[in-house]
Amino acid sequence: MIDEKLKKELIQKGRDFMKGYKDDDMTADSDFNPSDQQLRLPQPPLCKAAMAGEDKRIALSLDFSGLELNNDVISLIRDRRSSRVYTEENMTLEQLSFLLWATQGIKSIRGKSYATIRTVPCGGARHEFETYLLVRKVEGLAEGIYHYLPMEHAIEFLGECENIENDINETLCGQKWAIKSNVVFYWTMVAYRAEWRYGTHSHRVALLDAGHLCQNLYLGVTALGMGTCGIGAFSHDYCNKVFGIDGEEEYMVYTAPVGTVSPEDRAAEAAFYKFVEDEGL
Numbered sequence: 001m002i003d004e005k006l007k008k009e010l011i012q013k014g015r016d017f018m019k020g021y022k023d024d025d026m027t028a029d030s031d032f033n034p035s036d037q038q039l040r041l042p043q044p045p046l047c048k049a050a051m052a053g054e055d056k057r058i059a060l061s062l063d064f065s066g067l068e069l070n071n072d073v074i075s076l077i078r079d080r081r082s083s084r085v086y087t088e089e090n091m092t093l094e095q096l097s098f099l100l101w102a103t104q105g106i107k108s109i110r111g112k113s114y115a116t117i118r119t120v121p122c123g124g125a126r127h128e129f130e131t132y133l134l135v136r137k138v139e140g141l142a143e144g145i146y147h148y149l150p151m152e153h154a155i156e157f158l159g160e161c162e163n164i165e166n167d168i169n170e171t172l173c174g175q176k177w178a179i180k181s182n183v184v185f186y187w188t189m190v191a192y193r194a195e196w197r198y199g200t201h202s203h204r205v206a207l208l209d210a211g212h213l214c215q216n217l218y219l220g221v222t223a224l225g226m227g228t229c230g231i232g233a234f235s236h237d238y239c240n241k242v243f244g245i246d247g248e249e250e251y252m253v254y255t256a257p258v259g260t261v262s263p264e265d266r267a268a269e270a271a272f273y274k275f276v277e278d279e280g281l
């Protein structure tokens, strides 16, 4: 229930705040609409609840001491690149655990349950994303669809794919090279989690937030000596179908396959952009 008196007060407060600004200074969003948070409407959950039973849950370790990691930040930033040629060697559960933590891991909770503080920054610490995985080749995991539970640092198995290569290919609009990845990360936005605080402006903020999490994936993958490639060309309809999301309250925003790579494949990688040379671009 919206408190109309509070709403009026907040709109007036917004108008008073903007007094003295030229019209040009006002963005399309500065229409004095108070957000649901300002209207004291209940805060939505910080994370999506588990969807499968507890027997489908796989706890992940936060002890990364067994991983061979490059810790040199300068070389990680320098060597970060997009990789689309994968060697299909094994990937361990510990490596996957590290990448989930690097992209969306929770470090602490602000207040009782006001916000999660994670390994990536996020506007208002709303952390409006959910992580889904199509796991193809990770030691100890059955092939199929998974969902990350950041509060517990666990994944839950949502189900098998009839044909995982086909699902990877179709979700990524026919980018066949991704079929050889070990796992594909899919990030959705749960819109109201951010809208509650920032209204429609939250969708702009989310564009920035999404970049942070994939950059951490790139850096984490580089530290592991593996490869990834951010993917913006994905099929909303196919993703909605595979992950059972409605595409409105929760919609796909970003995806990234992760795979093992070898330095010798750099030439094959270069072939991806051969058209630039061929067409004299």
Ligand SMILES: Cc1cc2nc3c(=O)[nH]c(=O)nc-3n(C[C@H](O)[C@H](O)[C@H](O)COP(=O)(O)O)c2cc1C
Residues within 6 Å of the ligand: 080, 081, 082, 083, 084, 175, 229, 230, 231, 232, 233, 234
């Ligand atoms: C938001 C975003 C979407 C992208 N989408 C795709 C894609 O759909 N397919 C693809 O092959 N590469 C995609 N890329 C990778 C870019 O092509 C790549 O980052 C760019 O060519 C620069 O290469 P580098 O990452 O190796 O520096 C995407 C990158 C970003 C950041």
